[in-house]
Amino acid sequence: MPWVVGVDEAGYGPNLGPLVQVAAAVRLPDHDPAGWDTLRPAVRRCCDPDDDRLLVDDSKKVYAGPRGLARLERGVLAGFQLFEAEVASVIRKTTAPWVADELAREPWYDPAAAVPLATAGDGVVADYSRLCDRLAGAEFRMTLPDGLVVPAGRFNRITDEAGSKAAVLGRGLVELLAAALDKLPRDGVPLVVHCDKHGGRNFYAAMLQQAFPAGWVVAACESAAESRYRVANLDREVEVVFRPRADAESVAVALASMLAKYLREVCMAQFNAFWQKHVPGLKPTAGYPGDAKRFYDAIRPAMAGLGIPADAVWRKK
Numbered sequence: 113m114p115w116v117v118g119v120d121e122a123g124y125g126p127n128l129g130p131l132v133q134v135a136a137a138v139r140l141p142d143h144d145p146a147g148w149d150t151l152r153p154a155v156r157r158c159c160d161p162d163d164d165r166l167l168v169d170d171s172k173k174v175y176a177g178p179r180g181l182a183r184l185e186r187g188v189l190a191g192f193q194l195f196e197a198e199v200a201s202v203i204r205k206t207t208a209p210w211v212a213d214e215l216a217r218e219p220w221y222d223p224a225a226a227v228p229l230a231t232a233g234d235g236v237v238a239d240y241s242r243l244c245d246r247l248a249g250a251e252f253r254m255t256l257p258d259g260l261v262v263p264a265g266r267f268n269r270i271t272d273e274a275g276s277k278a279a280v281l282g283r284g285l286v287e288l289l290a291a292a293l294d295k296l297p298r299d300g301v302p303l304v305v306h307c308d309k310h311g312g313r314n315f316y317a318a319m320l321q322q323a324f325p326a327g328w329v330v331a332a333c334e335s336a337a338e339s340r341y342r343v344a345n346l347d348r349e350v351e352v353v354f355r356p357r358a359d360a361e362s363v364a365v366a367l368a369s370m371l372a373k374y375l376r377e378v379c380m381a382q383f384n385a386f387w388q389k390h391v392p393g394l395k396p397t398a399g400y401p402g403d404a405k406r407f408y409d410a411i412r413p414a415m416a417g418l419g420i421p422a423d424a425v426w427r428k429k
Contacts, residue, residue, distance in 0.1 A: 118364025
């Protein structure tokens with residue numbers, strides 16, 4: 113049974129709001145490396161019949177349509193055992209230690225805000241209980257996820273230092289992989305990492321070498337369809353695979369995708385609420401190009417009055 117780590121992000125393209133990256137680690141049987149067959153008694157995908165199983169899939173599919181946030185929230189909170197009452201508790205359990213301090217500098221962030229946002233807390237507990245009952249005896253284990261929430265100010269600082277916003281994703285991946293490896297039991301069990309490709313990039317060896325400094329990264333394949341690497345000289349076999357749309361193939365990547373999307377939606381709900389207090393009648397935004405400029409133009413007078421600089425709100429690239 114190898115450990116499988118899925119890595120995904122939400123919010124790389126927007127001009128407003130944070131970027132979120134997540135690594136989710138699960139242990140799966142050798143005969144089911146993607147994990148969908150193992151979890152089928154308790155988990156359904158968007159293409160499956162609508163029943164009482166927990167919905168786990170690419171976050172874009174889960175979030176689409178009416179009550180998308182409720183579906184996403186149920187899957188995340190039950191799947192990761194997040195029986196929390198405040199945003200701060202969710203952030204503390206799912207992200208790196210520095211994230212809470214970084215968010216505390218954001219004027220829109222409210223650590224005491226209540227969760228869940230769109231579903232009932234007792235429903236999450238019931239979902240988790242049903243999940244455990246149906247997976248009893250299954251060859252499946254899971255660790256707490258590792259996540260990064262990068263607000264605009266930090267995003268811009270890294271972009272300025274490196275000259276490219278791709279460095280934000282790259283540094284985040286290095287941090288997440290190192291944290292995931294450190295969290296796993298020292299049992300020598302092989303590790304497979306599945307990542308979505310970073311845009312059109314095909315070459316990741318130098319980046320991975322930073323994540324595994326004690327190992328030696330060897331490229332097996334580097335193409336548009338797949339970039340695959342083996343990391344030698346570690347205490348376990350490690351393979352890292354980058355593919356487009358990896359979240360559709362692996363349970364681990366789907367879980368990472370859903371948590372990343374959920375954390376961003378939690379942050380965007382607070383971001384919108386803060387600026388709506390200062391600009392009455394302002395319609396909320398998802399932060400993506402097009403609508404982001406409308407929102408930004410509307411809040412700029414309030415930003416000036418509050419002494420909030422442009423770099424703390426608008427991403428440069």
